[in-house]
Amino acid sequence: MSDPLRAAAHAHPDAPALDDGRRVWTYAELDAAVGRMARRLAPLGAGPGSTVALVAHPSPLSVQAVWAVPRTGSVLAPLNPRLGAATMERALEAIGPDLILSTEHDVSDVALEADWITTLDDLPRPAGGEGGADATPEPESRPFALLWTSGTSGGPSAVPILASALEASARACVGRLGLTGEDRWYASLSLGHVGGLALVHRAAYAGCLLLVRGQFSAEVLAELIERDGLTHTSLVPTMLARLLDSRKGESVPSTLRCLLIGGAATDGALVTRVVEKGYPVALTYGLTEACSQVATAPPDLVAEKPGTSGLPIDGLELRIQKDGEIYVRGDTVSPGVADEEGWLATGDLGRLDGDGHLWITGRISDRIVTGGATVHPLSVEVVLEALPGVSAAAVVGIPDDVWGEAVVALIVLDPAGEVDPKALMAQARERLSASELPRRIEFSDSLPLTANGKTDRDSVRALFLGLSHA
Helix, strand or coil, rough: CCHHHHHHHCCCCCHHHHCCCCEEEEHHHHHHHHHHHHHHHHCCCCCCEEEEEEECCCHHHHHHHHHHHCCCCCCCEEECCCCHHHHHHHHHHHHHHEEECCCCHHHHHHCHHHHEECCCCCCCCCCCCCCCCCCCCCCCCCEEEEEEECCCCCEEEEEEECHHHHCCCCCCCHHHHHHCCEEEEEECCCCCEEEEEEHHHHHHHHEEEEEECCCCHHHHHHHHHHHHHCCCCEEHHHHHHHHHHHCCEEEEECCCCEEEECCCCCHHHHHHHHHHHHCCEEEEEEEHCCEEEEEEEEEHHHHCCCCEEEEEECCCEEEEEEECCCCCCEECCCCCCCCCCEEEEEEEEEECCCCCCCEEEEEEEHEEEEEEEECCCCHHHHHHHCCCCEEEEEEEECEEEEECCEEEEEEEEEECCCHHHHHHHHHHHHCCCCCCCCCCCEEECCCEEEECCCCCCCHHHHHHHHHHHH
């Protein structure tokens, strides 16, 4: 099994690899620390045939564990510490870990009994000392990691991620974004998110510096941009909005090369506003079952075509079915999720323009059928969010005796503006078809989000159903 960290430590041992704001580890130092951790984990049950869960925010110890667990021969299963108790229980039941790891800093955030967890801060030294070699790697067919995901089909599941897929994804991303050893990337996403796990490999593959500061903070990110020469980070749209709020109207330093935006369909109006403020934005479409990125539009293309996810990355093919569903095939697709010809049905909807660039139009499971017409929530949200005074919108369908489903919208208003709800509806009526026009609108200070920062449509739907029965 390939080990990009070990390769990086051999190729440029003295290059900076990891920075937590207090200390900088070189690649040689990080590789040595990973080796020590692997040897300390082995007596605790980590080894060939075992699965080790890692429930921690990005930190020096958790990044070391990402590399150390596979070196023992175990399968890594990173989980977001912010998962609720019920979701955490389902995830652990599906994964079946032999060992659960966290850190002293993160353990209080984890919805588990503390005595179930082994903290990485003070692992016992092996009885025979720190010497010895790492475990013999498992075959390439054995997963590097299991990632808990809401799933493209069939509900939540643990998706196997191969080391070869992580390497192929890293290689393609480095090529698409022109990542070099001089770059500095802030680890903003959870290690339990495919984008967070892929970033650790991407940084090692490129030989660049990974900045870790725990759970995402827009204020921390703003400071890294201003004072630490940050060049790259990965964000979901809600994180991007928080960054803009944090930095207000401050100019964008030339050292910032790329804000990679993914995790949810991003409308052109939002992207246009961000680009006009001077931010270099790259848009990516991806999913867990394809090891993160499927298609990525670099900043120059996004400036030309706001909203596109660009061409598929090297090693992947795209196909759009008659019903608009996106199919993916290639090196990064997880085993067991594709059909006999290797095509993965993503459950997402999209189109390809004349240049072969991908545009995301929604998700099959989100479609609303009202009065016989099919409505895509994303299309309605794009229109609503472009209206003056609207900060964000979430559109769902709820049962309706007459229409089958009724289109409803939860809207977040810009706190700095004044909006007349009647005028807002009048503007929406001018821009939306009769079937798309929400039959009911409610206002909120914020949209409910999942642990990965996506709009929690189930919670939005439950809100409207609760109001209907009140």
